[in-house]
Amino acid sequence: MFNILLVDDEVKITEVIKAYLDKEGYNTFIAHDGQKALELFTQEEFDLVILDRMLPDISGEEICKRIRETSLVHIIMLTAKTEDDDKIDGFNLGCDDYVCKPFNVKELVLRIKAVFRKIEKEEIIKVGDEIEVNTLSHEVKIRGTEVSLTNTEYKILLLLVNNQKKIFTREELLELVTEDHYEKFDRIIDVHIKNLRQKIEEDTKKPKIIQTVYGVGYKFGL
Structure with missing residues (x-):
């Protein structure tokens, strides 16, 4: 079973995404702020991080940067910013993919499945x-x-x-x-x-x- 860390301060969004991921058989941990996300990341082994760019305490960019100091885990960034420069900044910090808000949860799930297919092939x-x-x-x-x-x-x-x-x-x-x-x-x-x-x-x-x-x-x- 794959472990996913979902980081987003919007409770309703996390509930919907988690419901879809639970249906797919994934084990999903939720953090609604950056501090909790970093705590969970040090406590558990994760195969994927879904990370909101705008959080109330620590920015998604900063969390991405800290994760990359110790891990190559796949990171999908959720963002309301659609400018190319913003995406480039995110990729430079180490995120692997971008999903722009608002998004279709089914599309997000398909991207997640694609990540895990790649992980399984690169065992x-x-x-x-x-x-x-x-x-x-x-x-x-x-x-x-x-x-x-x-x-x-x-x-x-x-x-x-x-x-x-x-x-x-x-x-x-x-x-x-x-x-x-x-x-x-x-x-x-x-x-x-x-x-x-x-x-x-x-x-x-x-x-x-x-x-x-x-x-x-x-x-x-x-």
């Missing part, structure tokens, strides 16, 4: 500070440094990361990650594992990420 899998895998771009970072993996190495790592409690035999790994018929002998997996370890392990003699289960196969070690 990033993290394991502590050790591993970060972008399943859309296939980019892999190990301890914060991007590493270049072959297609088979990437498949092995992703399979182990997604199945952290499972021990895979060589035969299982072979069937799951290799396609070319000439690689269909189980010891080729040992070669791929060796090459992968050289790229991701701090000490290949004492591997922590990919561990050998003697007599069985391999497992994720973190």
Whole structure:
């Protein structure tokens, strides 16, 4: 379930928007002023912020700026200002999209759905500070440094990361990650594992990420 922070001082607007978002199955938190919005943002993990530009205490621009100091969360700004310069200022501060008041709530919901479709496609899998895998771009970072993996190495790592409690035999790994018929002998997996370890392990003699289960196969070690 996606968490949404809705920030607007107009109570009726927030009630209507929340009703639509609840119907879509989203978990919506409401703040009617900037201070409450910042408090909620530090207390919860949000996937999207819908932020009114004009608030009674702290401006939407200032809230956007503060959020961007610590987070890349998607921000949709609600505004009654329609001038191009105003929108440019908002984008420069870090908002991702603009919806001008008055607006059709159904259109807003469609934009929100589009954001979450993008988030799902750009899923990033993290394991502590050790591993970060972008399943859309296939980019892999190990301890914060991007590493270049072959297609088979990437498949092995992703399979182990997604199945952290499972021990895979060589035969299982072979069937799951290799396609070319000439690689269909189980010891080729040992070669791929060796090459992968050289790229991701701090000490290949004492591997922590990919561990050998003697007599069985391999497992994720973190």
